[in-house]
Amino acid sequence: MSTIMMKEDHFGFYVFKVILVGDAAVGKTSLINKYVFNQFAEDYKASIGSNIIIKDLETDDGKKVKLSIWDIAGQQKWEVMRPVYYQRADGVLLIYDVTNKESYDNLFTTWYHEIQTIHQDFKLMILGNKSDKGDLKFEDENALNEKFNPIKIIKTSAKNGENVEKAFIELTKAMIAPLYE
Numbered sequence: 133m134s135t136i137m138m139k140e141d142h143f144g145f146y147v148f149k150v151i152l153v154g155d156a157a158v159g160k161t162s163l164i165n166k167y168v169f170n171q172f173a174e175d176y177k178a179s180i181g182s183n184i185i186i187k188d189l190e191t192d193d194g195k196k197v198k199l200s201i202w203d204i205a206g207q208q209k210w211e212v213m214r215p216v217y218y219q220r221a222d223g224v225l226l227i228y229d230v231t232n233k234e235s236y237d238n239l240f241t242t243w244y245h246e247i248q249t250i251h252q253d254f255k256l257m258i259l260g261n262k263s264d265k266g267d268l269k270f271e272d273e274n275a276l277n278e279k280f281n282p283i284k285i286i287k288t289s290a291k292n293g294e295n296v297e298k299a300f301i302e303l304t305k306a307m308i309a310p311l312y313e
């Protein structure tokens with residue numbers, strides 16, 4: 133069976149697993165809710181373990197895609213479970229909060245080490261979320277590129293929707309591309 137066949141289910145969808153990774157309260161759940169349901173809630177309800185949301189989409193060149201989006205809890209108490217949730221991820225959205233430097237610094241420590249437990253190739257995009265609150269500009273693009281080799285680094289807002297759909301679509305295109313190489 134070719135790689136392309138393996139990535140399509142019997143309805144002709146490409147199927148990819150995408151995980152959202154980053155500190156508690158950076159906005160992982162909020163980004164998913166904005167993208168999938170076009171909803172945003174101001175109150176913070178910490179995620180418990182992991183939650184899977186299925187989203188169907190079609191790329192601009194007509195490829196049908198089914199994303200299983202894994203919303204993974206960022207609180208420290210879920211640390212032991214997370215590598216289990218990460219397995220077989222095709223794509224990673226690595227997220228920090230542009231108003232919280234600690235959440236940025238932790239990308240290079242906690243989150244870098246955790247994603248090393250994914251034992252297959254994956255595409256990674258970095259999102260600086262909460263762009264609607266202003267940007268304290270502690271991001272070092274060179275350092276991020278060197279450490280993570282991301283397909284893109286962008287600013288998002290789960291509140292006003294900036295770049296939210298774009299993040300998922302660009303990641304999807306990057307996951308599809310190797311199947312045609």
Ligand SMILES: Nc1nc2c(ncn2[C@@H]2O[C@H](COP(=O)(O)OP(=O)(O)OP(=O)(O)O)[C@@H](O)[C@H]2O)c(=O)[nH]1
Pocket residue numbers: 154155156157158159160161162163173174175176177178179180204205206207261262263264265288289290291292
């Ligand atoms: N202003 C603003 N607030 C946001 C944005 N994204 C998330 N929030 C708020 O930040 C808080 C945390 O958001 P969550 O989406 O629950 O964060 P999380 O990363 O899923 O957190 P854990 O589940 O604990 O890992 C909530 O109060 C959200 O309303 C954003 O883009 N802009």
Ligand SMILES: [Mg+2]
Pocket residue numbers: 160161162177178179203204205206
């Ligand atoms: Mg959450």
